[in-house]
Amino acid sequence: MPELPEVETVCRGLAALLPGRRISGVECLNAKSFPQADSAGLIGVGFTAVRRRAKLIIIELDNGHCLLVHLKMTGQLVFVADDGERFGAGHPNDSLVNRLPDRSTRVIFRLTGATLYFNDQRKFGWILLLDTDRLAEQPFLRKLGPEPLSDTFSAEVLAQALRPRSRTSIKAALLDQTVLAGVGNIYADEALWAAEVHPARPVGSLSADDIARLWRELRVILQLSIDQGGSSDRNYVDATGQRGSYLRFARVFRRQGQLCPRCGSTIIKTRVAGRGTHLCPTCQLAPVGTTDAAAR
Numbered sequence: 254m255p256e257l258p259e260v261e262t263v264c265r266g267l268a269a270l271l272p273g274r275r276i277s278g279v280e281c282l283n284a285k286s287f288p289q290a291d292s293a294g295l296i297g298v299g300f301t302a303v304r305r306r307a308k309l310i311i312i313e314l315d316n317g318h319c320l321l322v323h324l325k326m327t328g329q330l331v332f333v334a335d336d337g338e339r340f341g342a343g344h345p346n347d348s349l350v351n352r353l354p355d356r357s358t359r360v361i362f363r364l365t366g367a368t369l370y371f372n373d374q375r376k377f378g379w380i381l382l383l384d385t386d387r388l389a390e391q392p393f394l395r396k397l398g399p400e401p402l403s404d405t406f407s408a409e410v411l412a413q414a415l416r417p418r419s420r421t422s423i424k425a426a427l428l429d430q431t432v433l434a435g436v437g438n439i440y441a442d443e444a445l446w447a448a449e450v451h452p453a454r455p456v457g458s459l460s461a462d463d464i465a466r467l468w469r470e471l472r473v474i475l476q477l478s479i480d481q482g483g484s485s486d487r488n489y490v491d492a493t494g495q496r497g498s499y500l501r502f503a504r505v506f507r508r509q510g511q512l513c514p515r516c517g518s519t520i521i522k523t524r525v526a527g528r529g530t531h532l533c534p535t536c537q538l539a540p541v542g543t544t545d546a547a548a549r
């Protein structure tokens with residue numbers, strides 16, 4: 254799954270290319286990918302902006318509506334201009350560079366001077382047409398927690414978002430999109446290591462200082478990842494089709510068996526919140542009464 258930085262990178266890339274262009278045709282090759290394709294009335298409609306909320310791509314149109322896109326596991330948006338300029342983002346298979354449409358193409362948007370392809374090998378991704386003014390009312394958007402990179406996201410906002418989850422582990426809470434939007438496994442592990450907080454600690458056991466460090470590190474790490482091209486997981490490439498380089502900067506994620514850059518202890522991989530979890534057993538003290546066991 255793409256995380257916040259990957260989707261942010263996709264949005265920034267498309268934001269430089271789509272506004273000002275108009276839709277001249279829509280072909281939907283897999284009905285479930287864009288169920289409203291035929292009834293959407295998109296011919297002649299122009300793009301005005303591209304932005305992100307959590308892991309969703311919001312492409313705003315000049316008719317008061319927007320296209321909401323979720324790439325899910327294998328989704329991909331590829332922009333091909335008539336002059337050959339090309340811009341692929343998402344799942345890093347050959348469709349990013351090959352002639353399109355291909356077997357993974359699900360929706361084709363014909364634009365003025367360009368074509369936008371929505372490719373999705375495994376067909377879990379989707380596109381929805383929604384009223385832009387009513388976007389916030391959508392159940393899956395309304396329930397989302399705060400955006401960790403927004404100006405209004407403070408340590409106090411994080412503390413408030415965590416409060417109802419006091420008995421769950423901090424890692425489970427960070428992964429819960431209703432607590433915080435867009436953070437997944439990689440950035441949760443990295444931020445918890447940087448903040449020296451053990452992932453299995455109950456939220457209620459964290460001090461205000463712990464939460465303040467976590468708040469700061471989450472923002473630093475997400476911003477660094479965006480600066481590095483966004484892509485982090487091996488399944489994702491950034492908006493220019495380049496693999497992102499964040500994992501080169503990762504300090505615990507997929508580094509089990511290597512030495513902690515802070516204290517030199519051996520990083521382990523264990524399971525917390527049902528997810529593979531990477532941590533330093535020295536810097537991140539396990540909750541009282543528990544010990545860390547290395548998992549596969």
Ligand SMILES: [Zn+2]
Nearest residue numbers: 513516533536
């Ligand atoms: Zn350490």
